[in-house]
Structures are given as C-alpha cells and as structure tokens.
Amino acid sequence: GAGVSQSPSNKVTEKGKDVELRCDPISGHTALYWYRQSLGQGLEFLIYFQGNSAPDKSGLPSDRFSAERTGGSVSTLTIQRTQQEDSAVYLCASRSYRGFGNTIYFGEGSWLTVV
Amino acid sequence: GENVEQHPSTLSVQEGDSAVIKCTYSDSASNYFPWYKQELGKGPQLIIDIRSNVGEKKDQRIAVTLNKTAKHFSLHITETQPEDSAVYFCAAIVNTDKLIFGTGTRLQVFP
Numbered sequence: 001g002a003g004v005s006q007s008p009s010n011k012v013t014e015k016g017k018d019v020e021l022r023c024d025p026i027s028g029h030t031a032l033y034w035y036r037q038s039l040g041q042g043l044e045f046l047i048y049f050q051g052n053s054a055p056d057k058s059g060l061p062s063d064r065f066s067a068e069r070t071g072g073s074v075s076t077l078t079i080q081r082t083q084q085e086d087s088a089v090y091l092c093a094s095r096s097y098r099g100f101g102n103t104i105y106f107g108e109g110s111w112l113t114v115v
Numbered sequence: 116g117e118n119v120e121q122h123p124s125t126l127s128v129q130e131g132d133s134a135v136i137k138c139t140y141s142d143s144a145s146n147y148f149p150w151y152k153q154e155l156g157k158g159p160q161l162i163i164d165i166r167s168n169v170g171e172k173k174d175q176r177i178a179v180t181l182n183k184t185a186k187h188f189s190l191h192i193t194e195t196q197p198e199d200s201a202v203y204f205c206a207a208i209v210n211t212d213k214l215i216f217g218t219g220t221r222l223q224v225f226p
Contacts, residue, residue, distance in 0.1 A: 004158075031212060043159070043204065043216040056213055091158055093214075104149065104214055106158040 002026075004107035006092050012113045013082055021077045021110045025094030032075050033093040033104065034067060043091065049075060082114045117142055117209045121217025129225055134192045136220045138205035141186070147208040148188045150179060152201045153219075159204060163190070195224045 005024040013019050025032050034046040045059040049069045060066070064082075069075040079086055089109040096102045118141040128134050140148075146167040151159035165172045165179045165188065172179050178191040188207075192199055205217040 033214060035216075042218045045213065045215060048213060050212060056210070102147075103161060103164065105161065106151070108158040 004092055004094050004105055006090075006107040006110050008110055009108065010111045010113075012115060015084060015114055016081055018078065018080045019082055019112060021079075021090050021112070023075045023077070023092030023094075023107060025073065025075070025092070026096075026105060027073075029094035029096050029105075030072060031095035031102075031104075032069060033095070034075070034077050035091045035093070036061075036088045037091060037109070038088045046077070046090075079112075082112075084114045087112055087114045117213070117215050119205060119207050119215050119217045121205050121220060123220060124218065125221045125223070127223045127225065128195050130195060130197060132195055134190075134195050134199070134222055134224075136190045136203055136205065136222075137187065138189070138207075138217050139185075139187050140207040140209075140215075142207065142209040143186065144211075145186075145207040145209055148179070148181060149206050149214075150190050151204045151206065151216075153204065154201045162203075192222075195222075197224050197226050200224045 007022045033048040035043040037043050047057040047067050051072050052069050064080045067077045089111050091109045093104050093106045095104045121138045149164035150162050152162045153159045163174050163177050163179050165181050176193045181188045200223050203220045206214050
C-alpha cells in the first residue's frame with residue numbers, strides 16, 4: 001500500500017482479555033516501530049524491528065506485552081490480560097533501511113479502550 | 116541516557132506571527148532530527164527533517180536549525196495560519212535506529 005496501515009483502527013475490549021494489533025509497513029521498509037500514546041500525551045517507544053529481529057524491546061511496559069514480525073513485513077503487537085491503563089493509541093511506523101537519516105512514516109494508529 | 120526535551124509545552128500566537136519550538140537531545144551520536152505535526156485523532160505526519168551534516172533547512176514557511184555543539188535544534192514557522200494549529204513533536208535518532216520523541220508542543224494560532 002501507499003502508507004503504513006494499522007488495524008483495527010478502534011478496539012474496545014473487556015479487562016482481562018487479550019488483544020492483537022496489526023501493522024502493515026510501507027512495502028520494502030525494513031525497520032518497523034511501535035509507540036504508545038496516552039490521551040494528550042507524548043509518544044512512548046515500545047519496540048522496534050530491523051527485519052524480523054528486535055534489537056531494542058526496552059520500552060515494552062510489562063511481560064503482558066509482546067510483538068513479532070514475520071517475513072520482514074507485517075508486525076503484530078499483542079497485549080495479554082489487558083488492564084484499563086493499557087487504554088491508549090498504539091502507533092506503528094516504518095523506515096526504508098537502517099542508515100543515516102531515512103524518513104520514518106507513521107500509520108493512523110489503533111485506538112484501544114479497555115473497559 | 117536517551118532523552119529529548121521540548122519547550123514550550125503550549126504556544127499561542129496571532130495569525131501571521133512566527134512560532135518557534137526548541138528541543139535539546141542528550142545522545143551526541145544522534146544524526147537525524149525529524150519534526151512531526153499531529154492533528155487530533157490522526158497519526159504524526161512528518162513536516163521537515165534535518166541531518167547532522169546540515170545546520171539549517173527550509174521548506175516554504177517552515178525551517179529547522181541544528182546546533183550540534185550545543186545539542187539543540189529548533190522549528191521555526193513563519194506567517195502562521197489557523198491550519199498550523201496542532202501538536203508538534205521533535206525527535207532524534209539514538210543508537211542508529213531508535214527514534215525518541217520530545218513531549219510535544221500544542222500550538223494554537225488565533226485568527
């Protein structure tokens with residue numbers, strides 16, 4: 001596609017349920033990033049992938065959060081046993097290749113509400 | 116540690132005036148500094164970026180300056196318009212690949 005695509009765009013889930021959020025990066029982009037943005041707040045780094053490996057997953061808030069990327073393309077962020085504090089927008093971004101100054105493009109986000 | 120500070124947190128200007136947002140970064144190895152504009156309910160949109168081998172870059176009403184010695188970079192918007200109203204984020208690449216964001220500036224342009 002032309003841009004970074006995220007699904008679902010909106011998700012309401014009950015506390016304790018698991019959720020999966022999907023990111024389709026721009027075709028050919030090898031680096032992929034996940035960020036979390038709480039209402040009215042900044043962008044909190046979660047994890048990034050270079051190809052299928054995750055050199056830095058230091059931002060994942062707890063072991064309930066995990067992410068994977070297969071085929072160097074689609075990535076899934078999974079939140080297990082969701083809590084109300086997980087409610088936020090989850091943003092995905094992609095970048096063409098590791099190197100100096102390559103542009104990073106964002107999707108529109110997945111809005112997660114835990115009730 | 117990795118850190119990007121951004122000021123001010125809110126900025127109100129009259130239409131036609133200039134707006135300046137400032138950021139500082141901690142990682143001296145950072146070499147790429149993008150700026151994003153985020154409108155309500157949307158993802159961040161890249162508006163301009165600068166690389167460490169350049170001191171200034173301009174694109175119509177928007178300009179960015181970089182002082183590597185002081186580890187400062189700034190966004191300048193001239194002739195502001197109401198549609199410039201949004202939240203602006205600065206960012207810096209650290210450790211080659213990781214993009215760290217500032218805390219954001221809410222810009223309001225009054226007609």
